[in-house]
Amino acid sequence: MIRNTFLIAVALAVLTASRAVLGDEGPSTQWRSLGPRSSAEASEGSDTPRTARNTPSIDFPSGASSPRRVSADEPAGVRLAGANLPADGGQVWREYDISTYAMRVSSTERPEQAIVDWILRETGYEAWHGETVSILSASPRKLRVYHTPEIQAVVAEIVDRFVGNQSDSQAFGLRIVSVNNPNWRAKAQGILQPVKVQSQGVQAWVLRKEDAAFLLADLRRRSDYREHSSPYLMVYNGQSSLVNLMRPTQYIRDIIVPAGSLGGYQPEAGQIDEGLSLEFSPLLSLDTQLIDATIKCTATQVDKMIPVVIEVPASPTTRQRTKVDVPQMTHFRFHERFRWPTDHVLLISLGMVAAPTDTGTGPLAAGLPMALGGHSGRADLLVMVESKPQQERAASGEQPPLREAKTYRGRY
Template sequence: MWWRLLLIGGLCGWPASVAWSQVTGGAPAGAYSQAPAVAADPNAAAVAGNASAPASSPAAAVASSAGGAAGGGTGFSNASKMVELPNDAGQIWKEYDLAPYTSRVTDTVKPEQAVVDWILRETGTEVWFSQPLGILSATPNKLRVYHTPEMHEVVRDIYYRFVNSQAETQVLSLRMVTVDSPNWRALAYSMMTPVTVQSPGVEAWLLTKESAALLTANLSKRTDYREHNSPNVLIHNGQTHTLTRKRPKNYVRSANGQGLVALSPQLELGQIEEGYTLQVSPLMSLDGKTIDAVIKCEIDQVEKLVPITIDIPSTLGQMQRVQIQIPQLVSWRLHERFRWPADEVLLLSCGVVASPGAEASNPLGIPNLLKNNPLTNTTPGRADALLFIESKGKASQALLDAQRQPIDSAPNYRGRY
């Protein structure tokens, strides 16, 4: 029997691996160079407990690791092997130097991530997670790519747009304004060139810089005109800049009868952040004449708090009537990529949506009490939100005022709040 052969082998000084191999019919466990061809079967990794899987194959390495970990072994220490990457589609390995770009971006964590993001926007994600095999990895100093020569051409074009001298810090004007009525289009339509937009309800136009300045001046004369952010920001080429203007709104979410005072219920408060978040990621072309930009905007507003009266039991066993509030929300989302000439201005209109800013007030600074009044059938914060995006060129060449407001300064409400 097999145990007798093992016992005899041990008494005769046979190596345990040889004795086991002779019994099972497999190769000696120490013969790494004698792995049979069947060991290359990728399905062999599923039999992690099979001792006959040779340790020289990738499957055997997994099996050895699983068995070693269970028995307190050393895992992969004696089962490593160099594996060649498949190149059935002619894939090649290339490394790109990112230091000329990342060394300039000192105020952003992981600036190399922007390079990866823009490559994925240009190529799509599917080509990196399907056949043929592709690898995309970035460190602060290196961009490593393994793919077909055609894909390397796309990657190289994006890479040059980051490391080129044109890719230094850009001055971008982001001006978000609102007007209560969309009738401004009547006078401005002739000076605007429409742009195709995929997001429903969103319109886009191109204007010359002179026409944009004229339109802004005319809009600012309207009594319903409001500006919601400081216009000029500094953005490293390819990086994402975020503008956030939000404020908390509290409401009574729920109630129970376990208050500290026997006759008073305990109110549970909720909070909703209303306002807007605007993200812009611009990437200049090699010659600096074209801008690619991914724009993401989110607007959330509490349209009204619907009061609901509920009965809850108190600690004394009596029923109490308590009023809670159910928030009625209005939200709007935009996430799209645009490309336009750098010497023109991109204008986006979100339509009449929830106002991204605070509630309007009258000239005395008193909030409009007629808003959200069921007798007047009005709702708060409806406006046509407009976003002007204009390139002002490189930061080193732009003529900026010495006392210009910082990027993340508070919005200027002109004394209305």
């Protein structure tokens, strides 16, 4: 009897302790029905704004019903998308093997960049930064593209033009020459076939290779002929070359008087990169019958220096005069894309522009740098581009390119 009473007392004590831990409502609240709550209960049991509760759920590609911020540091409005990419425009994912091209190129650490640049030129920059979700990623081995089938077709053609067997044996000769007088056109008019050019003041022609050889020989006999690039400068298919004929020129641009100083001053030096810079990027067509090339040229010349006399404190009681220079300059910029047959030579006249002052070749040997501000010469600047297949280079006894192509990271 006493034992049973003791067991009942222990059981009541355990039950009382359990209710104290679970709260006043007791363990029955753990078995509450999950049916719909009343509007009053919903208002009291949630601190979420009403507008957020009424917003319909958003379906993500991964199947997640609603976005959640991972941490407080994550920007508001950023949602974590799943692995599936939107395909509203019928986009497809493709990978292209470009390792064969990358292994051939040793003149740059990122040979795949040339393929990306040509894709952007052919498709347009806007095609990759518009409403259509797209991806363009390149490594030395693979090119990964996510875009519509139409864009994928363009990309596939560009890749084939880089990795094809014909691209390995193709190179291009580039010459930059100038003459002081553009009257060479009168004699060569019959062999020049005009090419449409968008830039004002610039002309372009194509001519047969044998006619180009006669024209070059005739130009070399002129006393004002100058050549500004190596005659053996070769550029391989798909690569870019930058001919840099710039030279720095120094001048005094300003006078600095230290704050609180009673005397003394310091001249501030300035520098101008004067000369010519030309970038050339060629690409052969799949059937090897056409050449696509972009040519970008920049010329800068100081016509003269305009002096300005400034009074500066030489000591606490005296002042003196010194001179600063203000440059009067001429700038020329040109950027075009050309297409012409491989059995012809492209000839471009940039017009009477600032003549380069690098050390050139020619009868005058007139390429010696002149004093700053001591010239404002103009010359007809000519660019000649010629296709050089491997068999043609071997037949003429030409050596491999003496200068590796330099890659310039420009777009379009």
